[in-house]
Amino acid sequence: MMIDELGHILREARETKGYTLREVQEKTRISSRFLEALEMGDFDRLPTPTHARGFLRNYARYLGLDPEPLLERYELSQSQRLQRRQQPVIVDTTQPVGPALEAPPENHPFFDPVNMEVDTAYQGGGSSGGSESILRIVIIIALLGLLYLAGQRFLPMILGEGDGTAAITESVNEAVQNILNRETPTPEPTxxxxxxxxxxxxxxxxxxxxxxxxxxxxxxxxxxxxxxxxxxxxxxxxxxxxxxxxxxxxxxxxxxxxxxxxxxxxxxxxxxxxxxxxxxxxxxxxxxxxxxxxxxxxxxxxxxxxxx
Structure with a gap:
């Protein structure tokens, strides 16, 4: 069973159930282009190996397949592919050899954000959605304020009434003067x-x-x-x-x-x-x-x- 055979199994299971890629996308929340990459066995089109494992597990579960044999074959195929890509290392014996830095194993990431159940992997995000909504509101308010200030300055120029700076300055000075005159008590005469x-x-x-x-x-x-x-x-x-x-x-x-x-x-x-x-x-x-x-x-x- 090679990588393209994994994709053949997925595609055959989907077509047997009569699902389209768009229908699977709506249910699993996995992009149709990633589903197509899984069925073609083109795992390089997926963001990371972590995403590939997560998408493969969720897609197999949605189609009613046991994901573990598919994941084991995927890991084996990836290891073989990595070994074929490795080139021999030429060591310079004239230079002292220091301790080699070990890269973290690819198959053991710090966290696996994709390996979750289909029902819970893509239905969260309530708090992040609320934060994004608040951020959008703040940006809209800021843009409206900028448009108002720009209108105060440039609209009088368009109407031939100056650049609007004098009117804004006069309004601010008048407001400040009114506040000072009303808040400053009149001193009692001696x-x-x-x-x-x-x-x-x-x-x-x-x-x-x-x-x-x-x-x-x-x-x-x-x-x-x-x-x-x-x-x-x-x-x-x-x-x-x-x-x-x-x-x-x-x-x-x-x-x-x-x-x-x-x-x-x-x-x-x-x-x-x-x-x-x-x-x-x-x-x-x-x-x-x-x-x-x-x-x-x-x-x-x-x-x-x-x-x-």
Missing amino acids: ATEEVGASSVLGPTSRNDIPAGDPTPTATRPPLPATMETIELEIIILERAWMEVTVDGNVLFTGIARPTDPPYEWTANDEVRVNTGNAIGVSVTINNVSLGPLGGRGENKEEVWTTTN
Whole structure:
């Protein structure tokens, strides 16, 4: 019984049962090209000798054959074939001969992943399949994120609106500025600051100092002693987050820029201006220019009320 005879036995058993190679492949999960190699006796087409033994065992069992005689004949034929391929070794007697390195025996691998039952050899892999599914999902999410970023940058270029970098940068800066302005508490004024604010704002400031003879500071002129309404004008000197509340209604909140036109409102009771960059917000009340509200990057809130 030679190797081609092994293949003849397998093919004859399959044809006797009326199976096609595709049907056997679906049942054993062995590729049809490997089944064909077994039936042709061309074991060199199989991945490794370990796979050849496993495929031969599973195929024989599926066809109702005893795999052990077939495996014994396969091993014997392989040994004979290996001996025929070996070439004589010429030893150089002039050089010292060291200990020969022994190759691990081919017939005793560390593990035999194919020598398993047909019912269990190819039905596992649940955990590996789940890992592969998770990896695919992660890759898809990453690709969608890259497509979104590419669209944000290149779509405005296609539409003639620039390269999109300015819009992305502005959105990020605006979000960061809003977070900083909302998370950073406004420091409580000290006694000196309260006195200075009172002298600047007079009776119309949020300190509610009684009407009298306020002493203005050198940097901010005094407001009129009587104000039935408040004519508010804001000029943006530097980019700043700003919120303007007029008579209890928030009329503006967001990022203001120097390119914006002057902001103008009229209040009957109260005006409140809150900003995260005080030097960038210049205020005029009833034609009296108060200038910037504070220093660069300073969180500032100012309140003016009428005398009604």
